[in-house]
Amino acid sequence: MADNTPYAPARIRTLPSWLLGRAAARGHRLVGEALATEGIRMMHHAVLSAVAELGPLSQAELSRSLAIDPKDMVAIVNDLQREALLTRAPDPRDRRKNTVTISPAGQELLLRTEQLGDRANAELTAALTPEERAQLVSLLARIL
Amino acid sequence: MADNTPYAPARIRTLPSWLLGRAAARGHRLVGEALATEGIRMMHHAVLSAVAELGPLSQAELSRSLAIDPKDMVAIVNDLQREALLTRAPDPRDRRKNTVTISPAGQELLLRTEQLGDRANAELTAALTPEERAQLVSLLARIL
DNA sequence: GCCCTATCGTAGGGACAACCAACGAATTCG
DNA sequence: CGAATTCGTTGGTTGTCCCTACGATAGGGC
Numbered sequence: 001m002a003d004n005t006p007y008a009p010a011r012i013r014t015l016p017s018w019l020l021g022r023a024a025a026r027g028h029r030l031v032g033e034a035l036a037t038e039g040i041r042m043m044h045h046a047v048l049s050a051v052a053e054l055g056p057l058s059q060a061e062l063s064r065s066l067a068i069d070p071k072d073m074v075a076i077v078n079d080l081q082r083e084a085l086l087t088r089a090p091d092p093r094d095r096r097k098n099t100v101t102i103s104p105a106g107q108e109l110l111l112r113t114e115q116l117g118d119r120a121n122a123e124l125t126a127a128l129t130p131e132e133r134a135q136l137v138s139l140l141a142r143i144l
Numbered sequence: 145m146a147d148n149t150p151y152a153p154a155r156i157r158t159l160p161s162w163l164l165g166r167a168a169a170r171g172h173r174l175v176g177e178a179l180a181t182e183g184i185r186m187m188h189h190a191v192l193s194a195v196a197e198l199g200p201l202s203q204a205e206l207s208r209s210l211a212i213d214p215k216d217m218v219a220i221v222n223d224l225q226r227e228a229l230l231t232r233a234p235d236p237r238d239r240r241k242n243t244v245t246i247s248p249a250g251q252e253l254l255l256r257t258e259q260l261g262d263r264a265n266a267e268l269t270a271a272l273t274p275e276e277r278a279q280l281v282s283l284l285a286r287i288l
Numbered sequence: 289g290c291c292c293t294a295t296c297g298t299a300g301g302g303a304c305a306a307c308c309a310a311c312g313a314a315t316t317c318g
Numbered sequence: 319c320g321a322a323t324t325c326g327t328t329g330g331t332t333g334t335c336c337c338t339a340c341g342a343t344a345g346g347g348c
Contacts, residue, residue: 017171
């Protein structure tokens with residue numbers, strides 16, 4: 001039997017918004033599956049990575065730097081704190097804030113999840129040369 | 145007082161999966177807002193466009209060509225049929241299938257929504273030259 | 289013709305990301 | 319000091335994707 005499945009219509013397939021959606025879905029699935037082996041999710045890993053890189057900071061700063069909704073940040077920090085991957089302590093200089101700091105266990109996990117994330121991204125961009133991947137990253141950064 | 149907001153950590157910001165997610169979110173928001181002025185949503189517009197381009201076809205074929213879940217397709221076709229933008233009729237040659245056909249009203253609406261979608265995509269890629277945009281489209285198509 | 293398998297449309301539910309509105313506590317600014 | 323703003327938090331909604339399941343129908347092997 002012939003393959004009579006009609007594939008993505010050209011009108012839609014050439015729209016950046018459509019391609020971005022599909023590519024993001026694939027990336028999300030690949031990275032999600034990879035990180036699942038360490039029992040962590042994308043946003044949690046992103047927060048952990050941001051705390052490690054930017055040092056102790058408030059939840060609001062985290063929300064802004066990662067473009068995550070403050071509401072969602074509460075749940076993420078709750079989860080990470082419950083697993084002792086970071087600490088949340090009231091900021092003595094501004095009692096509205098929580099100072100979020102990565103823990104040694106968080107550092108350790110981050111080493112592994114970063115590798116998993118990198119590998120998933122390598123798979124995601126497997127069809128591209130390193131130069132093309134850099135180009136893609138550059139182009140994406142500019143439309144943000 | 146200086147701007148002390150920490151911005152996207154480099155470790156995350158250079159991951160294609162992260163950039164794709166953010167860019168897709170922006171594209172989704174822009175296109176969604178644009179199409180909302182015609183009272184239609186992204187997936188509905190995509191289905192309408194696919195039916196117009198590929199001609200009458202079944203819901204399963206639509207689902208595959210657009211990578212939309214069959215369950216979600218049911219709801220979308222329901223909506224579009226309710227607004228008389230397409231017709232859904234049993235296929236006499238295979239009574240399991242529904243033959244989906246775009247209506248004149250659907251064609252007419254599609255003309256407007258395609259323009260809205262194009263304009264939103266132009267805004268999405270406003271920071272890019274036409275060559276760069278074509279490059280982005282090409283790179284995205286290759287990682288799919 | 290008859291079983292077995294596959295497909296189609298439809299329905300249920302759930303995971304996850306993104307976003308919006310509001311509120312008390314605390315801080316900062318005019 | 320009073321007003322406006324920020325912060326953390328709780329409450330929702332929406333959209334996309336995934337898995338399961340079921341009756342009806344179709345096709346292949348025998």
